[in-house]
Amino acid sequence: MQVSEYPGLTPVQEKNLKRAVEGNCELCHEYFAFQFLEIHQISRRLYREMVRDPAARILVVCQLCHQHIHRLPVRVKDQRAIVSRRSFFVRQDLRRILGYAPKPYSPPDDTDMSQMYEEYFYHFPPGSFRLGG
Helix, strand or coil: CCCCCCCCCCHHHHHHHHHHCCCECCCCCCECCHHHEEEEECCCCCCHHHHCCHHHHEEEEEHHHHHHHHHCCCCHHHHHHHHHCCCHHHHHHHHHHHCCCCCCCCCCCCCCHHHHHHHHHHHCCCCCCCCCC
16 A cells, blocks of 8 residues: 555545545546545645645545656646535535634624725726626
8 A cells, every 4th residue: 555645644534535535536537446546635835725725735546647647747727626626525525534624704893884895896896897797
């Protein structure tokens, strides 16, 4: 069995990640036995916003696709596209397995409506959506 590319994963977590994607390679979409699937870590140097959500930093791929990712190499943009196509339930399972809980939203204490109005129209001037869509 190969050493995981993703640091800090236990063998149980690794198996649960493979189970969450139902044994399918996220790149070629073929079914594989768990022993032939590997966890690939997407480079954080090029994708800094992934620091928050660890599920956005990984792909579960077969050994052949994992070799292709490193040898070709597959662009980080394309790897992010694969992550974005995951279903809601797979994303939710991956986050649960990795122990990620998003921070709860807390609205600002002072709600100055005039300031909010000014900020909104500073970023989105009137008529900016007139020709869109």
